[in-house]
Amino acid sequence: PTLKYEEIRRKIRNDVQEMWYFINAELNKIKKNTQSHNLKNDIETMIDHFNDYKKSLAINVDKLSNIDGYAKWREKESFEISELVQKRFSYLQNPQNCSSAKKLICNINKGCGFGCQIHHLVYCFLVAYGTERTLILKSKGWRYQKEGWESVFKPLSDTCLSDSGETHANWPGDQSKQVITLPIVDNVYPKPIFQPPSVPADLAQRLQKIHGYPLVWWVGQVLKYLMRPNESTKILLENKKQKIKFNNPIVGIHIRRTDKVGTEAAFHDIDEYMLKVQQYFDSLETKPEIKRIFLASDDPKVIITAKKRYLEYEIIADTDIAQTASVSRRYSNLSLQGIIIDIHFLSLCDYLVCTFSSQVCRVAYELMQTQYLDASNRFASLDDIYYYGGQNPHPQIVILDHIPKREGEIELRINDEIEVYGNHWDGYSKGRNLRTSITGLFPSFKVKNCIKSVDFPKYQAL
Numbered sequence: 001p002t003l004k005y006e007e008i009r010r011k012i013r014n015d016v017q018e019m020w021y022f023i024n025a026e027l028n029k030i031k032k033n034t035q036s037h038n039l040k041n042d043i044e045t046m047i048d049h050f051n052d053y054k055k056s057l058a059i060n061v062d063k064l065s066n067i068d069g070y071a072k073w074r075e076k077e078s079f080e081i082s083e084l085v086q087k088r089f090s091y092l093q094n095p096q097n098c099s100s101a102k103k104l105i106c107n108i109n110k111g112c113g114f115g116c117q118i119h120h121l122v123y124c125f126l127v128a129y130g131t132e133r134t135l136i137l138k139s140k141g142w143r144y145q146k147e148g149w150e151s152v153f154k155p156l157s158d159t160c161l162s163d164s165g166e167t168h169a170n171w172p173g174d175q176s177k178q179v180i181t182l183p184i185v186d187n188v189y190p191k192p193i194f195q196p197p198s199v200p201a202d203l204a205q206r207l208q209k210i211h212g213y214p215l216v217w218w219v220g221q222v223l224k225y226l227m228r229p230n231e232s233t234k235i236l237l238e239n240k241k242q243k244i245k246f247n248n249p250i251v252g253i254h255i256r257r258t259d260k261v262g263t264e265a266a267f268h269d270i271d272e273y274m275l276k277v278q279q280y281f282d283s284l285e286t287k288p289e290i291k292r293i294f295l296a297s298d299d300p301k302v303i304i305t306a307k308k309r310y311l312e313y314e315i316i317a318d319t320d321i322a323q324t325a326s327v328s329r330r331y332s333n334l335s336l337q338g339i340i341i342d343i344h345f346l347s348l349c350d351y352l353v354c355t356f357s358s359q360v361c362r363v364a365y366e367l368m369q370t371q372y373l374d375a376s377n378r379f380a381s382l383d384d385i386y387y388y389g390g391q392n393p394h395p396q397i398v399i400l401d402h403i404p405k406r407e408g409e410i411e412l413r414i415n416d417e418i419e420v421y422g423n424h425w426d427g428y429s430k431g432r433n434l435r436t437s438i439t440g441l442f443p444s445f446k447v448k449n450c451i452k453s454v455d456f457p458k459y460q461a462l
């Protein structure tokens with residue numbers, strides 16, 4: 001298929017969704033503000049009908065991708081790019097001669113949670129890949145597990161784990177230095193061009209064809225390499241799968257509570273998550289007999305409440321952990337297993353409902369891309385749009401003009417660059433137009449997310 005074809009197919013699918021967000025939100029606003037009983041009923045009926053139209057349109061656009069003759073090609077292409085990338089990663093990480101190899105050192109102990117540390121590691125790995133240096137991970141004394149990374153995951157290399165070398169420097173150093181140490185992303189100067197949202201230019205075109213959000217695909221591939229479970233974790237995950245009877249189809253819910261609420265994110269009731277779950281099941285052409293949910297949270301009470309309140313669903317969870325976990329234990333060995341289990345099963349779900357303000361859910365979403373050809377639409381976030389923490393700026397581009405119609409809306413002209421702050425999931429997004437410097441609302445479907453391709457090494461020696 002041509003790139004245009006794939007882009008238009010995905011654009012129609014997104015527009016159907018955005019149109020539905022808009023209509024649903026607007027009608028509900030009118031319904032709320034009216035006293036008339038008849039009008040309320042009429043609106044209710046309209047919402048139902050529009051929902052049916054939306055469902056039919058969305059299902060048919062999805063079906064197109066199965067019958068347009070390109071399904072096999074997509075599968076093959078996706079497999080081949082992933083293989084190429086994974087081969088490059090293991091080539092980079094397994095130099096023939098460790099004592100002379102160029103190295104980049106990264107310490108996992110950034111003062112934050114597991115998801116945040118994993119993203120820190122991804123950033124290190126991308127700089128290593130971009131500068132052709134083997135990544136050496138320092139993880140002894142890790143706050144989650146003092147024995148270090150290898151007690152749960154495979155080592156990042158089979159041949160080279162030593163940080164020693166002839167010459168050392170701190171980032172950026174220069175070509176002559178054998179070993180370079182990279183600080184955390186918040187303090188890195190100059191900022192490496194290889195960190196998100198950059199995607200390797202030699203893969204960009206191919207990725208744009210196969211995926212709705214190449215950056216997430218790319219981060220997912222890095223996680224696939226980094227988070228390879230070691231033997232004991234593999235057994236743990238397999239046993240857990242049997243024990244909790246994890247089976248698809250299933251929707252994953254991640255509810256982040258405890259220390260996050262009121263500081264970095266707002267509180268959302270379980271009902272808000274369940275509404276999205278219900279909408280997902282409702283959007284399917286054939287409904288599964290059992291409406292299954294995998295529920296993960298840092299607050300075990302959430303799991304108990306959900307099971308009591310939603311009897312028509314089969315809710316499964318890693319209850320071993322839920323029963324014993326508590327806020328103070330979040331960094332203990334037990335909770336390291338707990339968070340690995342939760343992220344793993346969330347990433348295996350058919351659909352994710354969560355708050356993208358949480359790094360835990362973003363890691364699960366990134367890993368989910370390695371399970372499906374294109375899982376970029378398989379989520380509902382109750383707050384933020386997807387972003388990669390600490391990333392370089394990445395404006396979206398206007399594809400349709402917009403003349404403000406209501407208070408709070410801003411003007412858009414084709415090709416304007418917009419720094420988007422968030423999608424309100426009601427048809428509108430908020431952002432700042434970099435041409436006019438004005439901040440406000442605009443219809444979400446009038447901008448597009450561009451790929452930021454940057455020249456990375458091409459690993460031609462492979």
Ligand code: GDP
Pocket residue numbers: 112113114115116117254255256260296297298321325330331335338339340342357358359360
């Ligand atoms: P964020 O604070 O949600 O953006 O993500 P972080 O990963 O940086 O920190 C949150 C930490 O809380 C995690 O790393 C876990 O230790 C814990 N946590 C959050 N959600 C869950 C969950 O669903 N299950 C488990 N087991 N732990 C969680």
